[in-house]
Amino acid sequence: MFEAPDALCDDSLEAPVAPARVSEGTSSCRESDRVTGEAYSETTVWMLAVRDQRDKVAFGRLFDHFAPRLKGVICRSGLPPAQAEDIVQDVMLTVWRKAHMFDPGRAQVSAWIYQIARNRQIDILRKEKRPVPEELKPVEDTEDDASQVVALEQETQALRAALKTLKPAQRDMVERAYLGELTHAEIKAETGLPLGTIKSRIRLGLEKLRHELKGTERK
Amino acid sequence: MTGITHHIPDELLIAYAAGNLTKAFSLVVAAHVSMCDECRARLGAHEALGGALLDDMPATEVSSGLKGRLFDALDDPVAIEQRHDRAGIFPAPVMEALGGLPPKWKPLGLGVRQMILDHDRSGSVRLLYIPGGQGVPDHGHNGLELTMVLQGAFRDETGRFGVGDVEVADGDLEHEPIAEDGPACICLAATDASLRFRSFVPRLLQPIFRI
Numbered sequence: 001m002f003e004a005p006d007a008l009c010d011d012s013l014e015a016p017v018a019p020a021r022v023s024e025g026t027s028s029c030r031e032s033d034r035v036t037g038e039a040y041s042e043t044t045v046w047m048l049a050v051r052d053q054r055d056k057v058a059f060g061r062l063f064d065h066f067a068p069r070l071k072g073v074i075c076r077s078g079l080p081p082a083q084a085e086d087i088v089q090d091v092m093l094t095v096w097r098k099a100h101m102f103d104p105g106r107a108q109v110s111a112w113i114y115q116i117a118r119n120r121q122i123d124i125l126r127k128e129k130r131p132v133p134e135e136l137k138p139v140e141d142t143e144d145d146a147s148q149v150v151a152l153e154q155e156t157q158a159l160r161a162a163l164k165t166l167k168p169a170q171r172d173m174v175e176r177a178y179l180g181e182l183t184h185a186e187i188k189a190e191t192g193l194p195l196g197t198i199k200s201r202i203r204l205g206l207e208k209l210r211h212e213l214k215g216t217e218r219k
Numbered sequence: 220m221t222g223i224t225h226h227i228p229d230e231l232l233i234a235y236a237a238g239n240l241t242k243a244f245s246l247v248v249a250a251h252v253s254m255c256d257e258c259r260a261r262l263g264a265h266e267a268l269g270g271a272l273l274d275d276m277p278a279t280e281v282s283s284g285l286k287g288r289l290f291d292a293l294d295d296p297v298a299i300e301q302r303h304d305r306a307g308i309f310p311a312p313v314m315e316a317l318g319g320l321p322p323k324w325k326p327l328g329l330g331v332r333q334m335i336l337d338h339d340r341s342g343s344v345r346l347l348y349i350p351g352g353q354g355v356p357d358h359g360h361n362g363l364e365l366t367m368v369l370q371g372a373f374r375d376e377t378g379r380f381g382v383g384d385v386e387v388a389d390g391d392l393e394h395e396p397i398a399e400d401g402p403a404c405i406c407l408a409a410t411d412a413s414l415r416f417r418s419f420v421p422r423l424l425q426p427i428f429r430i
């Protein structure tokens with residue numbers, strides 16, 4: 001989509017940055033009143049701490065996890081590393097500022113950040129405002145329904161497991177479709193795109209999400 | 220919104236989620252998702268997959284100063300974003316494109332009116348106003364055309380389209396949509412190529428009308 005093939009990130013082969021333990025401060029967001037006893041994923045715990053306590057240590061951990069991955073994704077579009085980092089910074093700043101919109105019952109942290117990254121990348125690079133759907137009103141009670149959150153996390157785990165079963169060529173095609181390298185016409189025409197394989201997972205996720213969305217009020 | 224039977228196909232939802240859809244088509248997707256819980260859920264599922272891929276990406280080292288610069292900016296004052304809410308038949312993304320104002324219609328002849336919302340080399344998106352019982356000028360198109368009904372309904376060779384429905388017409392479909400009797404049919408229509416109107420707007424005039 002964004003052509004600059006001569007300026008590829010060339011530092012992608014360097015050692016991955018392990019999430020640094022920036023300090024001993026824990027993100028202890030409501031862990032005590034979790035009813036199910038099932039643990040939330042680390043990123044969800046961090047994100048909730050950012051949302052509910054404006055916890056900068058937790059935000060630092062989110063940064064350590066997502067910034068190097070976001071940079072990798074953005075670099076795939078051919079942007080020079082410095083410009084890619086500007087977008088990473090903007091995306092993470094948006095994550096911090098829009099944290100109150102995060103609803104773990106509707107989207108996983110990774111999905112939420114993926115969507116923010118796409119919006120910001122387009123707004124910045126195309127210098128236009130990307131049309132976005134109306135936001136659903138956040139659920140009335142501030143308490144997250146833990147069982148819903150855990151169920152969504154399990155769906156995502158299953159989706160991830162399904163992705164792992166793909167052959168390399170299929171995986172490559174999925175990445176190109178979801179990371180913005182194929183047009184809608186190419187996605188439609190691409191028979192190698194294993195939509196069948198992932199579709200059953202998506203459908204399950206869809207049933208779940210549809211259930212979540214039922215009865216939610218719009219502004 | 221109940222009663223929606225014509226939805227956004229997967230390839231368009233994926234391209235939208237991935238940020239690889241023109242602004243014109245993105246507006247139709249955003250408008251439809253605003254009115255359709257099913258497509259909102261499907262988009263959510265695609266975004267879940269996109270998120271899983273993001274999570275799986277190999278890490279690319281970021282420069283050492285990036286985190287510090289970001290943390291320095293966390294407490295900066297934030298400009299309040301001016302956003303337009305849904306109003307009447309127009310969902311929020313359409314109100315956004317209208318700048319929060321009612322549409323300024325331009326007559327196209329025979330009671331048909333339009334307002335261009337956005338137009339560039341990648342395509343165009345407009346509002347169309349077609350009086351009840353009136354046909355939309357017969358046209359074919361070179362590329363893809365998405366038409367979403369905001370008020371009233373229309374029928375053509377492929378079926379009936381009511382509020383919230385999206386017609387996806389590609390390539391060589393030559394169709395003759397006719398607005399149902401009753402209130403005017405108002406549509407949001409996006410194309411990725413110039414329409415070739417056959418009836419009353421000669422092709423030479425297309426640049427003037429920006430059709």
Ligand SMILES: [Zn+2]
Nearest residue numbers: 226227255258
């Ligand atoms: Zn739909």
